[in-house]
Amino acid sequence: MTDARPPIYPELTRPTPAPDAGPLDESFYDLVEARFERLVRDNPVLGTGLGLHERDGELGDGSREALLGELEADRAHLGVVESIDPSSLSEAARFEREIEIHNLRRSIFDTAEIRTWERRSLALDTVGNGLFLLFARDHLPLAERLEAIASRLEATPVHLEQAKSRAIGPQVRLWQGLEIETAESLPGFFDEIVAAGTAALDAPQLRRLERAAETAKIAVARYRGWLAESRAPGTDDWA
DSSP states (O other): OOOOOOSSOTTOOOOOOOTTOOTTHHHHHHHHHHHHHHHHHHOHHHHHHTTOOTTTTOOOOOSHHHHHHHHHHHHHHHHHHHHSOGGGSOHHHHHHHHHHHHHHHHHHHIIIIIOGGGTOOOHHHHHHHHHHHHHHOOSSOHHHHHHHHHHHHHHHHHHHHHHHTTOOSOOBHHHHHHHHHHHHHHHHHHHHHHHHHHHHSOHHHHHHHHHHHHHHHHHHHHHHHHHHHHHTTOBSOOO
């Protein structure tokens, strides 16, 4: 365990020290916050959704290797949390420890045993959500948000290629069909973003956004083709 607070989000709040504070309360909360920081670092779109904008220009690593790395990190984190003697924690921290253990076990089970991620493609949802969260919210002026959007559009081809490595075995046709529908709707959204940029960006910024959108459209079209190919020999069994 570490006594250091996570460096990126020092503003994270934690419970006021309990009257029955245990000697490992603060170390336990350090662990919880460190995992949160890792999740946001590895999943930038999650961070955007939570209002943390340090990585708004990124989509994250969509590969199988990255996801399995997160799984191993969670297993290691679970082991450390389980090793904490509950008697060294306050009553409130003991309760938080049980919640942390429950959530970790559920997440690990979903990833390691259910493994929906091997049979369902969600990369386009990540792209679409990552763009929409920036486009719809007004936490920054539109021009600054469009710069982050351009970066995410530029990251789209690599992210989609990485995501293909997650597909193992027959893909579920119903789920692939939903992702194909997303592929068909995203280019229109890209056009809306570019249209909004015409009044908000200077000429060089607008050209960058236009190029990023066109490159992303090509990547989405190629990914749609891959989805269709993987759907044809797929399965209707989603359980």
